[in-house]
Amino acid sequence: MTEPLVLAEPLATPRLDLLPLRVEHAEEMAAVLSDPALHAFIGGTPDSLGALRARYERLVAGAPDPGVSWCNWVLRPREDARLVGTVQATVTGRHTAEIAWVVGTPWQGRGFASEAARALVEWLGRVPVRTVVAHVRPDHLASAAVAAAAGLAPTEEEQDGERRWRSLHGG
Structure with missing residues (x-):
């Protein structure tokens, strides 16, 4: 097996605390991600516990392409130790990472997504990844604010109705 x-x-x-994803996180995360309103921007509907556990098993097993790394974390505030969301990076080689984030509805508006996305981008810079990108729907102002807080800037590129944001320091 290739590392x-x-x-x-x-x-x-x-x-x-950003904790590397484990399959055992599925039970708590199923509740975090259960609000149908959360999916207005990210699409789909909330996963059942079984579906989320199966997805986490695939994510933890890693990308089938040996040149791609799937890096996923759950977010745990120190104030109450309950999981509140996730951040992820799909790293292609060591050149580009595509990042995403989601915070459960009850914990939105507290800066958790921005704080986690900033930490993720800083970590990716130490890996070192040269370019970080995110895709944000133009009408999703909260996600645009998270992308900006993480040091990304909007580009003129669009894909599937989403604006591509890119690291300011990247190529």
Whole structure:
């Protein structure tokens, strides 16, 4: 088995622990991601516990392409130790990472997504990844604010109705 190019490792911010995803997180995350309103921008519907567990099993097993690393974290605020969301990076080689984030509805508006996305982009810079991108729907102002807080800027590129944001320091 080929070793992934990049492996998620525990990260910490002033308020959050970013823990590498484990299949065991599915039970708690199923509740975090259960609000249908959360899916208005990310699409789909909430996964059942079984479907989320199966997805986490695939994610933890890693990308089938040996040149791609799937790095996924759950977010745990230190104030109450409950999981509140996720961040992820799909790293292609060591050149480009595509990132995404989601925070459960009850915990939105507290800056958790921005804090976690900033930590993720900083970590990717140490890996080192040269370019970080995210795709944000133009009408999703909260995600645009998260992308900006993480040091990304909007480009003129669109894909599937989403604006491509790119790291300011990347190529």
